[in-house]
Amino acid sequence: MKKKPVILLLLLILATGWIRFDQPIHKPRPVNFVIPKGWPKPQYDFSKNPLTEEGIALGKKLFYDERLSRDGTISCGSCHQQFGAFATYDHPLSHGYDNSLTTRNAPGLFNLAWQKEFMWDGGINHLDLQPLAPITAMNEMAETLPSVIHKLQSDKTYRQLCKAAFGDENMNTRRLGMALSQFVLQLVSSNSKYDRVMRGEDHFILPEQLGYAIFQKKCESCHKEPLFTDFSYRNVDIPLDPFLKDIGRMRITNDRGDSLKFKVPSLRNVAMTFPYGHDGRFFSLQSVLEHYRNIHGNDPQTDSLLRNGLPLSNFEIGQLKAFLYTLTDSSFLKDPRFAAPGMLFNGKPPADIHQ
């Protein structure tokens, strides 16, 4: 009888020991990356940066944190707006630090796991490194990396989030990029009407069906399904802008043959990512298609597939547009997992979208 309380006490000590032992070993909860059926293998190496709920949460906080910019007014999300498929809605160029403008149209952010190179000229070779460009560009967030890292290291919340995601509080450039990658890799857009039709869950109406046939005949060779880009760089006969003087891919390769080549953009969510073109010079799908059908192919630098122009009748343009609208993924545009903190969703851009 006397032994019982002793045993109980010992058990209690053991139990408290177990609790104390268990607390510091908090493991981040892994997240599985789902590849939509029939899609190719992603380019991103998830084994080097395993997705976790904590990593994604840290990435999301960073994505929407204006303190990543020099004057604390611009976040990644300022120019990559969810209602615009994470492009800058209705802006040919985006607004940067101190009344500056970018020199290129902000691309929509989705399906980045399948992308090997980033920027219109493909100059950046790893998703984790991509955020460093806008953070440090003087016409974007205009910050320095040491200053950003200092701000994050001085912030208790970030230190805690960093520990939860990566095991210790040491917030550095590498983890900044890895966490942001974890968040933006979640931005998978694969649930448009087109996708539902392909899965046999929906049907195209006649103009969409006819437009899809035209698309497959005239657009598919560059805007390859299911990602709607082949990730190549092409000169589509857009003349050099005399102010921007942007030579595109040639800036990276120094190869004259790459002059005025830009990455083929995905057409997913294309109805939401206007204006179009690397510098946003086309304000509507109509103006893009007008450009294509008016190419005369006199320039030997123009892509060989467009050398003879891209004949399109008014009738065909109407059908093509009907098809392109089926690429809008409204569940992606409204997905609360990606929403800016405090954003209420009614599925529409805010009334005052100009900032």
Place this chain on the structure above:
Amino acid sequence: MKRITPIVIFAVFFFPGFVMPSYSQSYPVRNITVHFHNRIGNTPLELGKQVTNILGNEITIERFRYYVSHFSVVTSDNRTIPLPEACFLIDEEDSSSRTIRLSIPDIPITGIRFLLGVDSLKNVSGTQTGALDPLQGMFWTWNTGYIMAKLEGSSPEAQTAGHRFTYHIGGFRKGMETARNISIPFQQTVTQLTTLHILADINQWFTGKSILRISETPICHSPGALAVRIADNYQRQFSLLSLQ
């Protein structure tokens, strides 16, 4: 046999020689220090101080930085033994960075080799840490890649704002490589090495392989032919000053 099998398995999988393929198992280790002495000809580099370079131009250097990595030692029978992978940023502004510590095999050696710059693999593998952290200011964000070496300053020769010249030399893609293999022969077989003093002569940037005139090309800010030309020059900047 039955008794031996597990021992063999144990030996194969757990014997350190199999687990850690490194020189340290075969040789005892020696710790040495390597000092980099940046100079212009015979004049020790002093940031902000005007000097005359080998071409007779008055120059004032404000910044001089370069990466060194992939160290190896050359044995007396002319084998090259790589040291554990490490990368160092030598920065004239930070005097402590000019002394690095290496662990070498404690055997007679006839020279040391290293890479001036960062290997191509590290240019394509996402974000690195430590000396290679992009916040060190030796990284191009818009066209991914490390700046292998940078030399900045001013000269009346430079027809630019503030008469500034800036040479940021980088590039790892085929045909644009700017990392350079450096070999420092000792001209003798050395045992029990403790200290190496290596000279980096900035004059070689201007005359190493071809003439670089500040008046003609005061700026290099991207990978390409000019960067490769300057890299061919700085490849010759290193020589052995002394050893103990």
